[in-house]
Amino acid sequence: MTASPAPAPSVDRLAPWAFAAFVEANTHDTQYRPPVVDGPIGPTIVRNGRELVNFASISFLDLERHIPVRRHFAEGALAHGLSTSGSRMTQGICRPHQVLEETIARRTGKERAISFATGLLANIGFVHAMSSSAQFDTGIEVRNNDTVFVVDRDVHWSIWKGLEGLGYGRRVHAFRHNDVADLGVVLERVRTRKTVVIAESIYSADGTMGPIVEILDACDRHGAISMIDDANGFMVYGPENRPYAREAAAIRERADFVMVSLSKAIGLEGGALAGPAAAIDAFELLSGTSMFTAAIQPPTAHAAERTIEALAADPTIVDDYLAHAARLRRQIHEAGTPTTPTESYMLSMPIGNDAAALQMREWFVEDGYLVPVFSYPAVARNQALLRLFPHAGHTEEQMDAFLRTLLTYRRRLGL
Ligand SMILES: Cc1ncc(COP(=O)(O)O)c(C=O)c1O
Missing domain, CATH: 3.40.640.10 (Type I PLP-dependent aspartate aminotransferase-like (Major domain))
Structure with missing residues (x-):
């Protein structure tokens, strides 16, 4: 049996809400159609069939x-x-x-x-x-x-x-x-x-x-x-x-x-x-x-x-994680990249220019990383930032390769 066709959208009656124009104006952004994830989400994530090193997971302790x-x-x-x-x-x-x-x-x-x-x-x-x-x-x-x-x-x-x-x-x-x-x-x-x-x-x-x-x-x-x-x-x-x-x-x-x-x-x-x-x-x-x-x-x-x-x-689970996150923060600082001044596990890196931050997000995906970007309207215009969660399951190699990639982009964008 074939599925019956979806009902015709009530475009005209919804026009006053401006949904279509809203989505149309933002087609450069994937956020309105969330990518589909296969398998468990952890230090890596398979999104739309592609595996990325994941810096977006808020369940960061890798408890399994x-x-x-x-x-x-x-x-x-x-x-x-x-x-x-x-x-x-x-x-x-x-x-x-x-x-x-x-x-x-x-x-x-x-x-x-x-x-x-x-x-x-x-x-x-x-x-x-x-x-x-x-x-x-x-x-x-x-x-x-x-x-x-x-x-x-x-x-x-x-x-x-x-x-x-x-x-x-x-x-x-x-x-x-x-x-x-x-x-x-x-x-x-x-x-x-x-x-x-x-x-x-x-x-x-x-x-x-x-x-x-x-x-x-x-x-x-x-x-x-x-x-x-x-x-x-x-x-x-x-x-x-x-x-x-x-x-x-x-x-x-x-x-x-x-x-x-x-x-x-x-x-x-x-x-x-x-x-x-x-x-x-x-x-x-x-x-x-x-x-x-x-x-x-x-x-x-x-x-x-x-x-x-x-x-x-077992306090070592969190102790080890915090040491792991602190190591990445230290390396980012040593590489001359500023983060917001905090000792927390969250890494927030001011980028400024909204277009540059969005460009970085695209490059990161092309190179195999999922890195969340906060840009306008989530934060003030041109105060964009990268906001990362180091994950307890990230290997040192993944962290080091991420840092090298970040520095390449910063140089390319003159940041
Ligand atoms: C500060 C703060 N409060 C509340 C929430 C909402 O928590 P939950 O994901 O359990 O709904 C979040 C999650 O993003 C948060 O960061």
Whole structure:
């Protein structure tokens, strides 16, 4: 039997949305038609049939080498099934979710945690829970439509999405990226009883660690509640021998709320909010992104919990990775190429000119590398950068060859 033809596109009725013109104007870019990947994504990736050395993977620890994640996943699937089959409020949470949430609460140093299908939903749910009003049959009322948010200008899209509609300049204020003095000025100006400050640990665009201790000091001085989005730092920073031990301790000991993602170091999918027990319990209802959507799949929750515990039990996995990433950073510096000034594992290399950065991306693919480029509108015009994740599975030869290739392009472009 032949497949029936696709229905004729309702081009005319969609015209006011300008989708066709939008895609047409951007045909030089592949981003609207994602390349198709075959096989597992790791230090290399097979995209549209071509193998590339992969500097784009956010699950960078190559955990299969150390932890039998897929076996944990399979065990979880056999023991708990594949789906939560509904909202956690109607049927309850599965055992793996309970164990995962207890583990995340313990590892983040908070009283309780609640998991979400993604970190993005955790962030949107946090803003919603902290800012909405509701009345329940039992006579209980929450009135939080007077909450004011003060956020680092570069926080993740999901926080900005949550804040949409609250009124910029009214209930939403931003401070300059990583600028604690500016945060102080904004907090001084806002002066309300219910202020929430949101910042990130490691920022995904530039790889910098936020000035966490100073941000938390400012929150203390102004009586503000703090929320740190630790999507990129969870289970990476913390132990004394690693960079940012001071910031990680402050997140653990002093931040009121912390958000974690399971798609980064843990290499799976899901997110969580951790914080004071009463608030987290209230978030079951008030976040909306918990109650009105499905949860993490049970085998993923099980494998995530096993992975968190395995990373905690064997710190050499992350230690080795950080040393591996630091080596590439050092070599890039020694070769005279600037990166954003940070000690994090993310490598952000300012290129400037948007056209040059896009040209580099094409050359990289031709030469067998997948290297993400952030250009306008992701960053300001002509402030393009290469943003790399070294992968624990990259060999020294792959790293060295990448560096030689990068230097060739820089010379060719006169950078
Ligand atoms: C800082 C930050 N917050 C939140 C998220 C969203 O996390 P998830 O991938 O779990 O939805 C990301 C991922 O890109 C991130 O970098």
